[in-house]
Amino acid sequence: MFQELHFPISWFHFFSLLVLVASVFYLFAKKQRAKNLPPSPPRLPIIGNLHQLGNLPHRSLWKLSQKYGPVLLLKLGNIPTLVVSSPETAKEVLKIHDLDCCTRPYSYGSDKLTYNALDMSYSPYNHHWREIRKVCMLELFSSKRVRFFQFIRDQEVSNLVDKLSELSENPVVVNEKIYELMNNIICRIVFGKRYGGNQFQDYNIERGLVEVVEMLGSYWYADSFTFFGKIVDKLTGMQNRLDKCFKNIDSFLEQVVVEHLDPERPKPEREDLVDILLELSKDESAPVPLSRDHIKAIAFDILVASTDTSSLTITWAMAELARNPRIMEKVQAEVRNQVGKKSMVEAEEVDNLRYLKMVVKETFRLHPPAATLLPREAMRDCNIGGYNISTKTKILVNAYAIGRDPMSWKHPDEFWPERFEDSDVDFKGRHFEYVPFGAGRRRCPGLEMGVSNVEYTLANLLYCFDWKLPNGMRKEDISMEEDGLILVRKKSPLVLAPIMHKWQQ
Template identity: 50%
Template sequence: MMALISSLVWVPFLLLPLLLLLLFKQKTHQVKKEHNYKLPPSPPRLPIIGNLHQLGELPHSSLSQLSHKYGPVMLLHLGRIPVLIVSSAESAKEVLKVNDLACCSRPRLAAVGKLSYNYLDVAFAPYSEYWRELRKICVLELFSVKRVKSFRFIREAEVGSIMESISSSSTHPVNVTEKVFALTGSIIFRIAFGKSFQGSEYDRAKFYELVHDAETVAGAFSSEECFPRFGWIIDRLNGHNGRVEKVFRQLDALFQQVIDEHLKPGRTQDHEDIIDVMLKIEKEQIDEHGHAWLTKNHIKAVLLNMFLGGVDTSALIVIWAMAELARKPTFMKKAQDEVRGVVGKKGRVTETDLDQLQYLKMVLKETLRLHPPAPMLIAREAISHFNINGYHIYPNTLIQINVWAIARDPKYWENPQEFSPERFIDNAVDFKGQHFELLPFGGGRRGCPGLYMGTVTTELLLANLLYCFDWVLPDGMNEADINMEEWAGKCLTLSKKTPLLLVPIKYLYAQPSV
């Protein structure tokens, strides 16, 4: 028996060359099979950097031009990162609906991972059971219709305050960009933290600067991600890692300070804010061992999403809408006539008026078509093989949908470069993720959970600007002088390059601070 065992010991060694040969043949066969897959067309790329040089200052515009040559589905390489660029409604439907599960994850990018406490948020977290549970909390608890309506008094009070501020400058040029950003920041700050800037120890300007810095570092790849072998040297030399760490420390300190204030014994509150709601959920989820899957870091990560997604997005939509209306006074007058006809002599627009403002809703749709806040959406990542337009896509491929290009495609839109709200008369196309020719907020599993809150804020602000004031251009300007250039910088969102300056003339019946 021992002799038999001794002889069997040598069997694996005798079989090893054969096993290695079989594995080699299998691998060779697999490689050949993979090479037979049809990949999307790609623009010529340079060694090492790939297609990075072709992105330009406005990647959505550069990629739109490339798609005219290479088609609505093309494959780029940003250094070592393969990126699928989707530029048609049909292809977007393949990603967001047909293959939604196969490509609904997010890439693990270092800056985002740091800011989100290792992906404990809902916007940037990879697809997982945890993400599904957190999204459920966001949809059912934090951003439900009932919860959003409970914050109505905050939105109306803050809008009234900014209208009063504009009224004090009546007949003089006003920086509309500055006023609108101040308003949306104040609303989100108050909804999240339960307090306003006024009369508090928090500095409004520093808060806006911090949000902008966070958006900037979150919207950029690090060099190490594109060039693993030497990119870390570039990141150190250009200070990228230091900037990420600095922004994280500042955000964490702010979030921790406000959470600690909410946990103080005997704290009084008139109304539940977002932190109150999440602390209550945390307490309810504690198990018999005293552990809860929802922790303070989860709360901080969700707060990060609120500030990155809520401050800029609503503000940019209103700024672009006002700029377009100032260039087209006929459309502005129609929108004003509707708002003033509905509101009458009440003095200001309230949220109960919004459902009646159909022309205003068309103005916002058209603004979102021409000026989507995030023209490429947040990148997705494929988690399994899938096919699109006859092309094979591998796992770990990043996916970017160029919603800016789709919304300006003459295949779907007549005179696509023109601002014309009336194109939506008798047109059921909406921006809630079901119509793939208009996707400013994405769709599918990764659609924006805060869409309703953002829409209400945007409609209320724009309606009051149109009701409370007539708007004229500063002396010496005409409609053609309004600068409509876009600016992306390194941010996730697309801004108007120069501030919008308009002169407000107070409407006879306006009472903004009522």
Template identity: 45%
Template sequence: MDLWFTIVAIVFFASILVAKNTKMTKKNLPPGPPRLPIIGNLHQLGSKPHRSMFILSEKYGSLMSLKFGNVSTVVASTPETVKDVLKTFDVDCCSRPYMTYAARLSYNRNDLAYSPYSKYWRELRKLTVTELYTPKRVKSFGHLREQEVASLVDFIKQSASLKKQVNINLKLLKLSASVICRLGFGISLEGSKLESSYEEVIQGIMEVAGSFAAADCFAVVGGLIDRLTGLHSKCEKVFKAMDLFFDEAIKHHLENESIKDDIIHLLLKMERGEIGLGEFQLTRNHTKGILLNILAAGIDTSAQTATWVMTHLIANPRVMNKVQAEVREVIKNKDDITEEDIDKLEYLKMVIKETFRINPLVPLLVPREALKDIKIAGYDIPKKTWIHVNIWAIHRNPNVWKDPEVFIPERFMDNEIDYKGLNFELLPFGSGRRMCPGMGMGMSLVHLTLVNLIYRFDWKLPKGMSAKDVDLEESYGLVCPKKVPLEIIPVITQWT
């Protein structure tokens, strides 16, 4: 984004050369801010588009028109308009526009997240629901989650004995990466081609996938602009590292036929035609595209959720004391924590919901594309219009939430609002046909991790810091991580 204004002249000149004098039929489009020639509203996105769009929506309305270069976009920002997009008109709004770098990362949209709405996508969605992320499969991987969380606990105990601070961001990202490598790819993170670069790769995928690429906004010169800004080279670097890891994991399976309990095994059976995907025969690129979703979404969403929960607990000692009291009362002096124990932790569930509200994992859902001309809230949405759903705006809307900037888990007491896609006031995983199918898998790791961190340790800030000094700023990407790492000092409790 920093180089946009230095290359406007290039865009302007090239656009003049290719401009077509076409006249559109007058439509009742949603209102929106004035646009600059050529670039439209791109200059108004800023470094955190979800926040900028929220500010604009307060002036121009809950359904707002924007123009990003050549791309016509509408932004839905309230539960009512988002419900129209994700439920009422879900089938008409659930396709994906072609996004240059998302297509590259997903092996030409052979995955679930970026594939356009089609028969292939429907078959793949059915597969994920009935085979990859079933409750039975989630439960079957419980021992892997427990082993990796136990390894994290051992590391933190060593740090506590030395009174060393722990970088929570890094440790939770590594935990999530270790779990996903084992259950998704059948290999250990340690010693793999991803070990030295997983943080850079995952962060790079999210930054590239969440970018407003010039290649998508300007048909002729967009690719050149992305090369100048470095977006193209970043995508290629991330893609090559990711592709090497996928090749390694697949080769490991082909050389070890005894590996049968992970997701690659299932996909390779589909490549061989032993399991059907309707009329479609999976190729290696299909397999890798599907693996992208497991790698990126599986690792980053779980890690960032747990990191944000710990951040808000450290920044709110009252809440930390209350949730620790609940966890220690329920678990008591048990060393083994069960799913039945976790189900009883009502206040912890409120803390997680409030974390999702104030720091939604994906503040701007992956854009959708209207499959035909439709009307939403009385406005015309022409076919091919990109549709952005601003989850961050809903979660911070003072007309929806009282004191939306304040972390108050108790707001969910005696409140049936949940995050599973049925309540449009709280949508961290989206809703409708495009809702994240791996929610259950991710949340099982989040719960187990948090209960162990809260139950087994007390936590102190480095000397000279107090709760009010904890930084709550996010970095922007498809998933927004904490900008400044949370570094805190563990203290082993009497419970362990």
């Protein structure tokens, strides 16, 4: 009798449980629909979608957007993260809801490196940020200041041309030469002199800046897991790396400030950015008095952002030109025909180089320096792409995906500068199919300085030299594999042989 009753009762229990589970899932799905949240890929317990970011998050997010749509909601640990990947949704975030979404989320790594977010890039949106930005736009990043520092670009690019001339016809690692050039330019603009050698405690400034960028781009468990995140960061060694990195950069920046405050320091012919900031710090009536940490944080911002982004862009441009001989020949012909027979291209002449500017714009489209713009955070509930977005949601704008959107760009994966020939699309934040520098209140403030560095350097490299592949190498052998989390660099070195143009011989 027991056996006869056993199976019917078990099947009854089984179907009851099945109905219960289905009801729970139905109610959960109904609740999610009622909230009108964006689509989400399946998540794992605790970590959410962290496992789906991969080594190249901009590419992973691009692939997810192709499957789930241009508005995508992830859960990175316990942080809801919105990813937008189309011009229309980027416009909503960067323009329509700019004021709702223009603060920065807290991050353990960036907060530490920027003296508790006293800089411009990582500071939350508040009175402090608005006043600091006003000061920097007026005193540091205005057109007048960019022109004021042109003599530094002239001298440093001339020095690079001389070095490359001595190596003519020999293969050189182009990305290393460009990085050294940009580091020299930015250090002289910010600090008044070059800083080579072991300026940091354990390594030179170039390696130090690479470490800084890695720390800024790293994932911090402390951001996502309130109770045990810092313990995990400690156990993985990341916290110790961060502490050492900050100690090195702070020691270096402190040394710079002390040098500038030394009463026996010779009066410079032209003031640098630290001079300007120190002078502003004496203004007791300023809305936001500049402390020593403010000065170091702002100097840190400019040094890290400007050096890497400009050098990466020039390297990607040179790699694309080496892979596309037709474009290389066309842009060199323009530069040489416009400039004539001189030792170098002058800054004023760059404005007339229309095709060179198209090459630069196309490089920014295919290889935006920050493939996903620095994260924003919703300050209040809003609606993006038809979905409800809650306060404190982290927001990522995938500039990489937007620059490859087939609805906006014909043959989006092809390097084709001519696409800008009859187009008024620019990178100043007015066209949302093209946002390498962002838009709205958090648009990159150093845009003009960065573009000037790139265009002027590239014009002279193409004017003074013909660039050949090393013996036995074909254009198809140039790897375009990417590396990096926050700034996307070329993974393998770019090796080319500079051959002095006949006018320079």
